Amino acid sequence: MKPLQVQNIDMVYELPKGGSVHALSDVSFDLDSGRLLTLLGPSGCGKTTLLNILAGFLAPTSGEVWLGEEQVLGPSKDRGMVFQQGALFEWQSVAKNISFGPRMGGRKHKDVLPEVDRLLDTVGLQGFGDKQVYELSGGMQQRVALARCLANDPDMMLMDEPLGALDALTREKMQSLILNLWDETGKTIVLVTHSVEEALILGDMVFVMAPRPGRIEKIYELPFAKRALTEDPRTLKATTEFQEVKEEILGFIWEMEEEIMGRQGE
Numbered sequence: 492m493k494p495l496q497v498q499n500i501d502m503v504y505e506l507p508k509g510g511s512v513h514a515l516s517d518v519s520f521d522l523d524s525g526r527l528l529t530l531l532g533p534s535g536c537g538k539t540t541l542l543n544i545l546a547g548f549l550a551p552t553s554g555e556v557w558l559g560e561e562q563v564l565g566p567s568k569d570r571g572m573v574f575q576q577g578a579l580f581e582w583q584s585v586a587k588n589i590s591f592g593p594r595m596g597g598r599k600h601k602d603v604l605p606e607v608d609r610l611l612d613t614v615g616l617q618g619f620g621d622k623q624v625y626e627l628s629g630g631m632q633q634r635v636a637l638a639r640c641l642a643n644d645p646d647m648m649l650m651d652e653p654l655g656a657l658d659a660l661t662r663e664k665m666q667s668l669i670l671n672l673w674d675e676t677g678k679t680i681v682l683v684t685h686s687v688e689e690a691l692i693l694g695d696m697v698f699v700m701a702p703r704p705g706r707i708e709k710i711y712e713l714p715f716a717k718r719a720l721t722e723d724p725r726t727l728k729a730t731t732e733f734q735e736v737k738e739e740i741l742g743f744i745w746e747m748e749e750e751i752m753g754r755q756g757e
């Protein structure tokens with residue numbers, strides 16, 4: 492059980508032609524192990540930057556990230572990343588994509604096959620191991636991406652708009668899959684989305700972020716993710732309770748965007 496601690500993160504990108512972008516300002520939070528946090532906010536508010544810092548792909552300008560007793564100072568298989576569609580190895584089979592992490596760790600593909608089969612089962616792709624990536628639909632490819640991430644048995648899974656490229660129906664199915672994975676594995680998940688509905692149905696904690704500089708503006712602890720494990724997510728999304736929070740956040744993001752547009756017009 493490794494809690495995540497994010498302490499006073501600032502990220503300033505220096506631009507090659509001079510000037511800089513203040514992408515994150517004084518971001519601090521603690522996240523208990525096993526939670527599902529969604530990061531929601533308009534484009535440019537630093538969601539991807541924050542995720543990359545949590546992954547250790549990017550060093551913050553100042554501040555520290557800790558996962559359990561260990562400071563995040565670079566990438567590690569303890570922190571797995573799932574990207575938007577298109578980040579699989581197209582030239583390898585589904586099974587080889589999934590065994591990639593363990594193979595990098597020095598194991599042989601055939602020795603990992605039982606685990607690969609188990610993971611295919613977990614993500615609902617029984618029997619698809621020998622297929623090529625390009626033979627699969629977008630939703631199936633994201634199932635492979637989740638399995639590839641799980642193969643490293645990470646403490647924390649980071650997902651950057653993993654369902655962003657999928658059609659509405661596939662997206663709903665994948666939301667349920669992510670909730671079930673979360674429930675079954677008990678892993679900490681941080682998921683970026685710019686869909687308010689998705690943030691609310693998946694996040695048992697939701698951070699609404701604001702831009703310029705990127706920061707956490709509001710924090711919600713919500714019951715919907717846990718409820719969606721036993722109740723129909725569709726019905727849940729239609730409840731007054733869900734709609735009220737959704738409207739509140741939409742209104743809030745609307746105001747933020749109006750303000751940004753206003754500032755750009757100055």
Ligand SMILES: Nc1ncnc2c1ncn2[C@@H]1O[C@H](COP(=O)(O)OP(=O)(O)O)[C@@H](O)[C@H]1O
Nearest residue numbers: 504512514533534535536537538539540541705
């Ligand atoms: N490598 C970079 N160099 C300069 N600016 C960047 C770089 N990456 C992101 N930015 C800027 O930082 C801000 C936050 O970007 P990002 O984290 O991608 O936001 P989001 O994922 O919320 O859309 C944006 O203004 C973006 O243009």
Ligand SMILES: [Mg+2]
Nearest residue numbers: 538539540651
């Ligand atoms: Mg982004």
